[in-house]
Amino acid sequence: MLAAVVTSRLATLLFLALVIAVVPVLAPSSFYLRVASLVWIFALAALGLTILMGYAGQVSLGHAGFLGIGAYAVAVGPARLGLDPLLSFFLGAALCGLVAYAVGKPILRLKGYYLAIATLGFGLIVALVLHSEAAVTGGPDGIQVARITLFGWRISGATTWYWVTAGALMIGAALALNIAASPSGRTLRALHDSEVAATGVGVDVAARKLAAFVVSAVYAGVAGGLLALMNGFITPETASFMHSIELVAMVIIGGTGSVLGAVVGSAFLTVLPQALTILQEYEQAVLGLLIMVFMIFLPAGIVSSLKRFVLDRAP
Amino acid sequence: MSKTAVRPSALRAGAFAALVAASFMAAPSSVLAADPIKIGSVVSATGPASFLGDPEQKTLKLYVEALNKKGGLMGRPVELVLYDDGGDANKARTFATRLIEDDKVIAMVGGTTTGTTMAMIPVFEDAKVAFISLAGAIEIVEPVRAFVFKTPHTDKTACQKIFEDLKGRKLTKIGMISGTDGFGKSMRAQCLKVIGDYGISVLADESYGPSDADMTPQLNKIKNTAGVQALVNPGFGQGPAIVTRNYAQLGISVPLYQSHGVASKSFIDLAGAAAEGVRLPAPALLIADKLAGTDPQKAVVTEYKKSYESATGQPVSTFGGYAYDGIQILVSAIERAKSVEPQKIRDAVEATKNHVGTTGIYNMSAKDHLGLGTESFRMLEIRKGDWVPLAGVQN
Incomplete structure (x- = not known):
């Protein structure tokens, strides 16, 4: 019974929905809602990486680049091209998919860690362009993002954004869970376990990897767009290399390949720094120590390790 | 990603207990037992802009420490709630929200870079709390925003x-x-x-x-x-x-x-x-050492240089000076307003006249939230x- 619950897609979504519903009740001020909204946004980006890393077994070290493209799309679209913010948001996500396709197509034919290195370069290039093309992007000082209106209703305020980001995360989580259970998801996991075996049974390895890469890029693009719209201001820091590493760390800490893991990882790296401010100068050292402790005792990530613990003991 | 709170809440409880005890022992002179005045700050003490943010952070801490030694502000101790955004505009925005919603500060001195400042401006404008920025760009005060000021001179x-x-x-x-x-x-x-x-x-x-x-x-x-x-x-x-x-x-x-x-x-x-x-x-x-004795800025510049260099052992920088001017303008505004009400503080900051700082002599007005001339x-x-x-x- 317990085993069935732990592995059930519906149970995962219900649990997530429950957490989303409870947070606003417990939050003493809208500051907590903002932190929670950031958790949902970064969880969405981490979910995309989960599909790439957990399902297909490929690492991207430049995913913040897609976050940046999605974010700057909603800033640059309305400001420089006169586009509707909502349209820019979707165009940004589509652009992420297109760029991922163009970048991934040649690289994913290669084996090994080429994707990691190529994505690393990609992320750096995006950050560089955002920094230097000041006429379009506003340069290192960043750029203002137009407030979004939907059917004449201006989306602003911490509570509104909490529900918007939570809704986006729920949709993203549902899609990711369905991808995992679909034939595509199973082929991805097959090539994750053994590329040779997967090729042997007729899986088009390069095409599958590419599909996973494109999907993960769109997730990051949507997350970036939401971040920019919520903050109303965006700087090239969004696309920085450290941000890419942070996203990968979220996936690994939470549990590679687990949807809830992406959320837990995002919460870990978003909430903990806020909680650790009381430690002053020692905050970063303690954060690093906590990450190490978790990785030593829960090597498969928080959620994946707990899941295995339950499954091993289930009758 | 490091954030610093000058007075961590864990210590706060202990400090409060000590203060309560102290007030029982020396009731008449215990001005510090009063509720602290909370001033917020978000600076980039780490990360790529740390060469700007670090001297700012040190300056703010030193100033508030010295202020409290002298008996605080209007008989109340000053508490500096300081966070480090690491140069990340998104984190700066989160900390700005925290200062307003959670710490309930009455004003803010900070915002090391133009990017972090611009990201935080909407938070303070919405909350109607004065924000004195330490960043360079002229866009911060042009067009004038009701609650946003800055101390560094512009290009x-x-x-x-x-x-x-x-x-x-x-x-x-x-x-x-x-x-x-x-x-x-x-x-x-x-x-x-x-x-x-x-x-x-x-x-x-x-x-x-x-x-x-x-x-x-x-x-x-x-x-x-x-x-x-x-x-x-x-x-x-x-x-x-x-x-x-x-x-x-x-x-x-x-x-x-x-x-x-x-x-x-x-x-x-x-x-x-x-x-x-x-x-x-x-x-x-x-x-500082070459200024004529009659120079209006001589005294303030020399004093800041001396106190900063003796406390930190590092040479003084103009960036720390921006923070020094920012907190001084704020403190003097609170003294003139005789109130900790954010709206009154804002009005007093805007009314800053002939304030001699390390950067220059500030004369703010409704049209000029920087107030520095070529002098x-x-x-x-x-x-x-x-x-x-x-x-x-x-x-």
Whole structure:
């Protein structure tokens, strides 16, 4: 019974929905809602990486680049091209998919860690362009993002954004869970376990990897767009290399390949720094120590390790 | 990603217990038992902008410490709630929200970079709490926002200072060579905006990349442009030192003006003998020991330099000076307002008049939330590897 619950897609979504519903009740001020909204946004980006890393077994070290493209799309679209913010948001996500396709197509034919290195370069290039093309992007000082209106209703305020980001995360989580259970998801996991075996049974390895890469890029693009719209201001820091590493760390800490893991990882790296401010100068050292402790005792990530613990003991 | 709270809540409980105990023992003199006045700050003490944020953080902590030793503000202790955004605008915004929603600060001094400042502005505007920024760009206070102020002088003021000096020497036709980095671009644009006010025109307008190693071709072009009477170089980092060296190598005879972007000893070291005779606008803090005894800024600049250097063991920087001016303006505004109500504090900050700071003398108004004039810059000339303040002009 317990085993069935732990592995059930519906149970995962219900649990997530429950957490989303409870947070606003417990939050003493809208500051907590903002932190929670950031958790949902970064969880969405981490979910995309989960599909790439957990399902297909490929690492991207430049995913913040897609976050940046999605974010700057909603800033640059309305400001420089006169586009509707909502349209820019979707165009940004589509652009992420297109760029991922163009970048991934040649690289994913290669084996090994080429994707990691190529994505690393990609992320750096995006950050560089955002920094230097000041006429379009506003340069290192960043750029203002137009407030979004939907059917004449201006989306602003911490509570509104909490529900918007939570809704986006729920949709993203549902899609990711369905991808995992679909034939595509199973082929991805097959090539994750053994590329040779997967090729042997007729899986088009390069095409599958590419599909996973494109999907993960769109997730990051949507997350970036939401971040920019919520903050109303965006700087090239969004696309920085450290941000890419942070996203990968979220996936690994939470549990590679687990949807809830992406959320837990995002919460870990978003909430903990806020909680650790009381430690002053020692905050970063303690954060690093906590990450190490978790990785030593829960090597498969928080959620994946707990899941295995339950499954091993289930009758 | 490191964040610092000067008074962690865990310690706060202990401190409170101690204060309660102290107030029982010495009830009449225990002013510190009163509720603390909370001032917020978000700076980039770590990350790429830490060379700006670190001195700001140290300055703010030192100032509040000293203030509390003197008995605090209106008989109440001051609590500085300080967070480090690591230069990340998104984190800055989160901490700004935390200052308003959770810590309930009555005002804020911070915002190390233009990016973090711009990201935090909506939070303070919405909450109607005064925000004194420590970042450079003019966009922060132009157009004027009701609750946003700033202390660092802008590129525009530096341009005006240079043009004032040029006009004084009756040089009206200049050549300009600017860096294409953020600083050079921004300053060039600001200079071109105000140049008309001084009747000066640009005959040659050249540029160079941030990593260029030789500017001889651009300088040759300017040299061969007939009628150029002076050369102005808005730039930051190594570029201006190379321009200065090339300028000397080419034997260009018209005077060279550098910007406040190279107001540091390293520029003189890099440019060497070529820097002889170069003029540049710089803040008074840079030449604290050379200021005349009658200089209005002498006292404040010397005091800040002394207290900062003795407490940290590090040389004072103009960036820390911005924070010093910011917190002083705020504290004096609270004293004048005799209130900790955010709206009244804002009004008092806006009414700041003749406030002598390390950066300059502030005269704010409803139309000017910076309040610095060209007198905040001193025109210096480099002579024998050192700065010499030019007499006669404002100081």
